[in-house]
Amino acid sequence: MNKDFPPYLHEAYRATVLRAPRRPLIQVPKTLSEVTGPGPTVSAAASPDTDLTRNGGAGGEAVGERIIVTGRVIDDDGNPVPDTLLEIWQANAAGRYRHRRDQHHAPLDPNFLGFGTCLTDENGLYRFTTVRPGAYPWENHPNAWRPAHIHFSLLGPAWTSRLVTQMYFPGDPLQELDPIFNSVPTDAARERLIARYAHDVTQPAWALGFRFDIVLRGSEATPFESAEPSRAAKR
Numbered sequence: 001m002n003k004d005f006p007p008y009l010h011e012a013y014r015a016t017v018l019r020a021p022r023r024p025l026i027q028v029p030k031t032l033s034e035v036t037g038p039g040p041t042v043s044a045a046a047s048p049d050t051d052l053t054r055n056g057g058a059g060g061e062a063v064g065e066r067i068i069v070t071g072r073v074i075d076d077d078g079n080p081v082p083d084t085l086l087e088i089w090q091a092n093a094a095g096r097y098r099h100r101r102d103q104h105h106a107p108l109d110p111n112f113l114g115f116g117t118c119l120t121d122e123n124g125l126y127r128f129t130t131v132r133p134g135a136y137p138w139e140n141h142p143n144a145w146r147p148a149h150i151h152f153s154l155l156g157p158a159w160t161s162r163l164v165t166q167m168y169f170p171g172d173p174l175q176e177l178d179p180i181f182n183s184v185p186t187d188a189a190r191e192r193l194i195a196r197y198a199h200d201v202t203q204p205a206w207a208l209g210f211r212f213d214i215v216l217r218g219s220e221a222t223p224f225e226s227a228e229p230s231r232a233a234k235r
């Protein structure tokens with residue numbers, strides 16, 4: 001496993017104790033079906049829904065600090081990865097998910113569903129409009145609060161180019177206390193999980209901008225990994 005990736009078992013993050021594999025992993029050989037599908041066919045089936053401030057279904061606008069989150073999806077060589085399906089989900093501005101298992105004593109927002117989808121364009125660019133999520137408590141340890149974060153799922157050119165991660169915000173004091181953030185083992189890798197404030201993305205009198213670039217591993221993103229590592233990613 002990449003040295004920047006969190007280990008399956010990180011005891012401070014209690015759930016990993018229960019779910020981490022106890023036996024050595026078995027390497028499954030990749031066949032054509034793993035490395036060639038689904039490509040943009042499945043990606044194109046998802047209708048983009050990039051404005052989370054208006055997708056709650058109540059016809060109004062979500063409460064909170066309006067933000068724009070944008071960035072590029074690139075491979076190891078810095079090439080853009082177009083037609084990547086991005087899905088994000090997040091708590092509302094009060095720190096609550098619209099999910100039956102979230103019983104945090106904080107208000108739901110009828111104008112905030114908290115879920116968005118987007119396809120990267122030919123330059124690997126994505127862009128969402130949303131609100132800054134609130135911190136929320138969880139039961140990992142006494143007085144545990146998650147730092148503000150947005151969950152990301154990416155599905156690139158092949159089934160094996162799936163990435164699930166979380167984006168954090170700069171200057172959040174809860175990060176150093178958070179076992180999930182700190183399960184990422186190196187300073188450099190943790191830094192890459194923190195979006196940058198982007199004044200060129202900020203829109204006057206409208207929304208603050210943040211930039212968050214994501215690297216899909218070249219060796220996972222292409223079926224021609226030994227010959228031409230980035231051919232498929234350039235599609």
Ligand SMILES: [Fe+2]
Nearest residue numbers: 091146149151
């Ligand atoms: Fe979360």
